[in-house]
Amino acid sequence: MQRSDTQDPAYFHKVVDCQWACPAHTPVPEYIRLIGQGRYDDAYMVNWVSNVFPGVLGRTCDRPCEPACRRGRVEDKNVGEKKPEAVAICRLKRVAADHKSQELRALLPKPLPRNGKKVACVGAGPASLTVARDLATQGYAVTVFDGETKPGGFIRSQIPRFRLPESVIDEECGYILGLGVELRAGRRIESMRALLAEGYDAVFVGCGAPRGRDLQLPGRQEAGERIRIGIDWLASVSFGHVTSVQPRVIVLGGGNTAMDCCRSARRLGASSVTVAVRSGYAQMKASPWEKEDAEHEGIPILDFHVPLAFEHEGGKLTGMRFKKAQTGEEVSIPCDEVLIAVGQENAFPWIERDAGIAFNEHGLPLLDAQSFQSSLPQVFFGGDAAFGPKNIITAVAHGHEAAVSIDRYLHAEPVTKRPPPHVNLLSQKMGIHEWSYDNGITNELRHKVPWAAAEKALASIRVEVELGFDAATAFKEAQRCLNCDVQTVFTDKLCIECDACVDICPMDSISFVENGAEADLRQRLKAPALNLAQDLYVSGTLKTARVMVKDEDVCLHCGLCAERCPTGAWDMQKFLLLTTKAGPACRDTPARAPLAERKVTA
């Protein structure tokens, strides 16, 4: 194999599995370490820079980081008979939000003086608010339009209050509006043409995927009164328009919206709630923990149930008929109300088809996948509006990228060119045996988040179910993090091949072997490297004509290799990657700002 190119920013980034998996590339180990040190404000700000809504996401994130977490691969019966579990990354993020101090506002950046450019954002959801935050700090006059009276978009309308209290949304949207972003609440944009005519230098469309899919089956028209589209129903619940449900409810669908619907219905007083899903249980789109939470609340999930018809008597819904996909058998389940949560689709009835924006056959705008620019150069899309429904953290990631595009576009630089991220590798050695990070690995299993008492939680739609970690548990959970951002950096010309690192490595990650093709090399290591998603770190040729090969798969980043190395060929270096945000750093020719204005960063 070729020696690994560690100069490529992606090499060490990929080793930080959680950060690599996060669409917004949040430096996860960095903020977990800060939480472990009790530095909640700093941890919050690390999050705020990357993912903008730490309190919201700490409760509702889809957590792509957790399935990627290395901890979930190294435990396997090492510390108990239970299945290995990732660090509770998402819940730790919430700790930073819950425990931050009043001084946090002082840490938020002050916007640069206005640069005379105006940007409109359509929709006040996570994508738009991210664009607004990134651009407002750089001196842009940003106006956000939304049909609702308060900002947040689907964060506010679709996520039930028992998962996310309104105060958290108010606070975090408030931080953004506090940067001088103008919110035109209650003004739904009805015409793209009219908006463009208002003289904005750029327009960002972050209006989400606001249309829930319907299910046209026999009986749909007749019994329509008791059949609701899930996301509309959730919004009505959130805004208090709906305060009760019928006694027997069926929820159709297997995504997170379906889980929110069933749990909400349970809280609004339904005596029986059933989820019916076409697919198998394992193939359901909902996150595993959301399925668990629903079942924990006594809601059965019937899989392989294909809906056939709504049954009714004179327009009054009486039940639903299903076909069991595996046996072909038909079953009827009595019910009084049905919530349809079988997907969402984008709708742009307000964008005139001759406004210069091209759409594809699915009704989605034609976009450059990296820059999010539409066929009309000054119009950019992001979030669910860009490529269809995903999740909040993806919307945020889109927002950051779109903000960079807009910033470059308005400085007459090509938007397809993306500036590289800022990368830092810094040795953590402080003395002969001292490291600036805590590398003692705890064997504790994942800590459970305490829940409110069931009778209290299920009695109200507004009582938050999860209580979050207290500081002591947060510390213990933070200690489970393996510090994957502290990289094992190998310098081949210093190595004397004494085997000390090989002997001490608790995970058998390091081998000195004759070089070969990757497939062959993976079999010949001290422990076979079978996880192809993880790189082999290959050194240059050593004195004995062998190479050092380290399987990055299950490294604990404990630093024992570096501690044992007599020549300093191994070093533990903290890798910090900051994606390039809108501002001078993202431009080819950064304008030199006057000294007084340079302290602003976001």
Added chain:
Amino acid sequence: MTYLAKPKLHHPSLAKNRVGYTRRDYEGKVSTLCAGCGHDSVSSAIVQACWQLDIEPHRVAKLSGIGCSSKTPDYFLGASHGFNTVHGRMPSVLTGANLANRGLLYLGISGDGDSASIGLGQFAHAMRRGVRMVYIVENNGVYGLTKGQFSATADRGSVAKKGAVNHDAAIDLVSLALQLGATYVARGFSGDKAQLVPLIEGAIRHGGAAFIDVISPCVAFNNHAGSTRSYDYVREHNEAVSRIDFIDLAPEQTVGADEDLVCVPQHDGSTMRLRRVKPDYDATDRIAAMNQVQALHAAGEIATGLLYVDPEARDLHLGLNTVAWPLNTLGEAELCPGGEVLEKINAGLR
């Protein structure tokens, strides 16, 4: 020296051997030797060998004297028996233990100071008596604990870290062991575990006095230009006379026809396979082995590998005609067999 405890987490694919242990179960405490010390690699090789041979840790007694090397038994086989004797006296204490309990596997760990200086007499007698043991000398040619004086195994003409030149002739423990009647004599290098682990395995299964001289560089005081025990020097002057695989009580595997292979059956049914690296080398001929070691030494090379093995090893118990069981298992009936037996013995002496 490592201050950090080694995490208990291990690779998910870590296998268990036939007696139910993983390799990690054969480890000891975290080493307090200098970072990069060759002795730690020897400890690691012992761990690997014992795991591969399915040895139960509590069936092992590890004994040592004084010195860096003699500290190492604390760093492997934490669940076995151990005894740090006084300087150079490991062989006699081990001999006594062996006579009292022949059921254990005896591992004597020593250094060049411990065995070639103060303990040279003890070394010689353990070898000539054929005490059944694995005698490992971790040989770095230097007194590391007292900051780098030449030891008795340092080569004449080699240069110390501070520049002093050694004027004394070196004691070659391998040649001594061959001459004294050891029935398994090998030399390994701590920086080459592929060679060292099977050498240790073969020694463990050998039926008599097995001696392994392991060149184990001292990174702190003897790993510089001018040293003949440094990583670089040994790698450049290593002449392996044989390459061995050790197959413990397992069916023999065949190898390519071009390999010049000698199979040496061991007393317990296991097989030692020797492949000649030097075509004219015969590891079952003691005199030839002595000649070869000396010839290579004269040429400035270090002979490594399995240098000599006698599959028909006799051990001390055989010579003394002792009982087949450990002494502490003997009950009153065996120890006081009664007047009739006494009469018989007395009659036999008349």
